[in-house]
Amino acid sequence: MPGIPDIEDPLVIHLVKVRKMSARPEVYKCAKCGNVYEKTYTAGECVPFCCGQKTDMLESQTANPDEQKHVPFIEKQNGGVLVKVGKNASHPMEPDHYIVYIEICADGILMRKYLKPGDKPEAFFKTDAKKVIAWELCNKHGLWKYEA
Numbered sequence: 173m174p175g176i177p178d179i180e181d182p183l184v185i186h187l188v189k190v191r192k193m194s195a196r197p198e199v200y201k202c203a204k205c206g207n208v209y210e211k212t213y214t215a216g217e218c219v220p221f222c223c224g225q226k227t228d229m230l231e232s233q234t235a236n237p238d239e240q241k242h243v244p245f246i247e248k249q250n251g252g253v254l255v256k257v258g259k260n261a262s263h264p265m266e267p268d269h270y271i272v273y274i275e276i277c278a279d280g281i282l283m284r285k286y287l288k289p290g291d292k293p294e295a296f297f298k299t300d301a302k303k304v305i306a307w308e309l310c311n312k313h314g315l316w317k318y319e320a
Contacts, residue, residue, distance in 0.1 A: 196275075196282060196307065199315055200227035208272070208309070232307060232317035242313055244274055244306035246320040249296070253278075253320075255306045257293035263310070265289050272309040 198211040202222035209220045209227060220227045237243040241258035255274050257263040263271055267289045274294070275284035278301030285295035293308075305319045 196277065199230045199309065201230055201314070202227050206311070230309075230315040232315045233313075234317050237318060240316075242308070242310055242316045244308040244316060244318045246276075246304055246306050246318060248304075248320070252296055252298040252300075253304055253306075254294060254296050255308075257308050257310075257316075263293040263308075265291055265293055269312050270310070272311055274306065274308045276307075277305045278303075 198214070200209045200211065200220045201207070202209075202225075204223040204225065207222050207227075208230075209222070211220065219229070233242070235243050237245040237259040241261050241263050243259065244255050244257050245259040247254045247256065253276065255276060257271050257274065265271065265287070270289045270291075271287050271293045273284050273286045275282055276297050276299070278297070278299040281299075283297045283299070285297075287293065287295075303319070305317065307315060307317050309315050
């Protein structure tokens with residue numbers, strides 16, 4: 173459809189306005205097939221179903237980026253921020269274990285870059301925000317968060 177970005181294109185970065193700096197859509201994963209769903213608007217307490225069962229909400233995990241390769245580490249650079257998954261050693265980007273996307277919240281704007289196996293596990297986002305929160309979704313180990 174003209175004018176609608178192809179979310180399969182790894183160069184596409186999605187922008188979403190959010191109400192709170194730390195707010196982000198809820199992410200759910202099917203324990204049976206592994207499909208991931210994002211709840212972009214909450215009008216009630218409904219939980220997505222997949223494979224005939226409720227999906228599990230993924231909570232953002234945190235850790236020391238010096239010790240855990242899943243933490244999205246934020247480097248402020250001229251004109252924006254570079255987010256790397258794995259500060260000291262890059263996260264694998266293999267067909268069975270990779271980063272699905274990296275996203276940031278900067279001044280209430282969510283920006284996301286989709287990745288695929290073989291890509292570098294990093295993304296550059298143009299922003300001059302002083303406070304940035306980054307998330308990444310690993311296809312095996314879920315959602316991870318870091319604040320700078």
